[in-house]
Amino acid sequence: MEPKIMYKKERDISTMADSNNIGVPKEIKAQERRVALLPGACKNILQLGHTVLLQQGAG
Secondary structure: OOOOOOOOOOOHHHHHHOOEEEEOOOOOOOOOOOOOOOOHHHHHHHHHOEEEEOOOOOO
């Protein structure tokens, strides 16, 4: 019997809301100062009309 492979249904983002809120949390490890979003990627997201929310104390 072959294993059954299931895929998540892909969504057409063109039919979604015009803009989204994208949250970036701060790291929870001690002495960690990096965040999970590069400045260049943040700029691209903003240019697409989305909102970026950065948790206070991140970075």
